[in-house]
Amino acid sequence: MPIYEYRCPRCDVYEIIRLMGAAPAEDACPTCGQPARRKISAPHVSRTGTAAFQLIDSTERSASEPTVVSGGLPTTGRSASPIYSTNPLHRKLPRP
Structure with missing residues (x-):
């Protein structure tokens, strides 16, 4: 449901949730009871769910x-040398 803003001449701006x-x-001000005019304001658009x-x-x-x-650092699961x-005899061979 949308939130409507009203401005009371005596009090301040207040919000009311009503059906669109x-x-x-x-509307009557909830604080003092004087008639308050509806204020035109920017819509509150939320994009909190988007990846951007x-x-x-x-x-x-x-x-x-x-x-x-x-x-x-995180490990990759591989050893340092492939x-x-x-065969254990191959480990004794000279390496380049």
Whole structure:
């Protein structure tokens, strides 16, 4: 449901949630009871679920709060030197 803003001449701006198209042009102020006119304002459009917003949000957050790395580099699961043969005598051969 949309949020409609009303401006009271005595009080300040307040918001009311009504069905779309059911908001009158004037409404009674909940604080003082005077008639308040509906204010035209920008819609509140949210893109929080999109991948672009999540990327922008993580980029802005990492500028002020960088992630702390603890530990070493991740391993790939492979050994440092590739094993070509499983014969133990081949390990004694000279390497280039």
